[in-house]
Amino acid sequence: MSKLSRYAFIAAVAVFLAGCVGHREQPAPVEEAKPTPEQPQTPPPPPTVPTVPTIPTQPGPIENGAQQPAQPAPRVRHYDWNGAAQPLVSKMVQSEGITSGSILLVDNVNNRTNGSINSTEATAALSNALKGNSKFTLVSAQQLAVAKQQLGLSPQDSLGSRNKAMGLARTVGAQYVLYSNATGNANAPTLSSQLMLVQTGEIIWSGKGAVTQQ
Numbered sequence: 001m002s003k004l005s006r007y008a009f010i011a012a013v014a015v016f017l018a019g020c021v022g023h024r025e026q027p028a029p030v031e032e033a034k035p036t037p038e039q040p041q042t043p044p045p046p047p048t049v050p051t052v053p054t055i056p057t058q059p060g061p062i063e064n065g066a067q068q069p070a071q072p073a074p075r076v077r078h079y080d081w082n083g084a085a086q087p088l089v090s091k092m093v094q095s096e097g098i099t100s101g102s103i104l105l106v107d108n109v110n111n112r113t114n115g116s117i118n119s120t121e122a123t124a125a126l127s128n129a130l131k132g133n134s135k136f137t138l139v140s141a142q143q144l145a146v147a148k149q150q151l152g153l154s155p156q157d158s159l160g161s162r163n164k165a166m167g168l169a170r171t172v173g174a175q176y177v178l179y180s181n182a183t184g185n186a187n188a189p190t191l192s193s194q195l196m197l198v199q200t201g202e203i204i205w206s207g208k209g210a211v212t213q214q
Contacts, residue, residue, distance in 0.1 A: 077117065077186070077213055081125035084191045084209040089129035092195055093136070095205040098176075104136035105144070105174040107165040115186025122182055122191060122211075130178075139172050147171040162196065169198045188212065 109122040130138055147168055162179055169177045180193040192208040 079117065079121070079189070080212050080214050081122045081191070082128070084211045085122070085125040085129040088191065088193050088207045088209050089126065089133070091207050092178075092193070092205050093130075093133050095195070097204050098135055098195075100135050102136060102175040103139060103173060104130070104176045104178060105139045105165070105169040105172060106130065106178045107168070107180065109180045109182055109191070112181045112183045113186040113189045114184075117182055117186055117189060119182060122180070126178065126180060126193070136176065139169075139174055143172050144168075162194075162201070166196065166198055166201060174198055182211070 106123065106127050109119040109126070111117050111119045127138065130136060150171060151168065153168075162177075165177050165179050169175075175198055177196045177198055178193055179196055180191060182189045182191055184190045189211045190208050191211050193206065194203050195205040196203050
């Protein structure tokens with residue numbers, strides 16, 4: 001083989017080997033990732049609400065408190081004050097030592113019983129029993145109201161003591177005071193009266209009578 005032919009052969013082998021190497025070094029084509037189709041989004045399940053047991057309805061409205069039974073009205077006592085006052089006044093006007101034509105103050109009857117009574121009715125019974133008597137001139141209700149106002153007392157004020165009754169009698173110019181109390185048991189009280197001389201405070205007559213309920 002000639003020298004030229006040897007160089008041509010070597011060159012051909014070199015070209016062939018270079019082609020093989022170039023072919024080996026060429027990277028393999030990269031496949032593009034195919035897009036995956038979008039999956040439809042499934043909506044979240046609705047939240048579960050716990051069931052509340054139903055409360056049975058009441059047959060009627062519920063009241064805040066139990067209805068209290070109606071309390072019976074308190075019993076009102078009615079007394080026969082006139083039946084006790086008439087005999088007392090009759091004995092008083094017939095007693096000795098009374099100057100006829102004198103002014104008499106009938107003080108309000110004081111309740112000294114163990115319960116509640118209407119002492120105003122007792123005072124009115126004594127005043128009614130004395131109307132038209134021949135011994136005394138009664139202090140009128142108007143005079144008595146004016147005198148109590150002067151002393152700072154209410155018209156219904158029961159003086160409660162002999163000394164206060166005497167002071168009121170002096171204010172109205174009375175010579176005598178009829179001082180009375182209702183005493184004992186309120187179911188069957190006793191009406192006690194005393195006739196006092198204003199000038200000296202002397203008790204010139206006293207008496208009492210049982211009072212019955214009507």
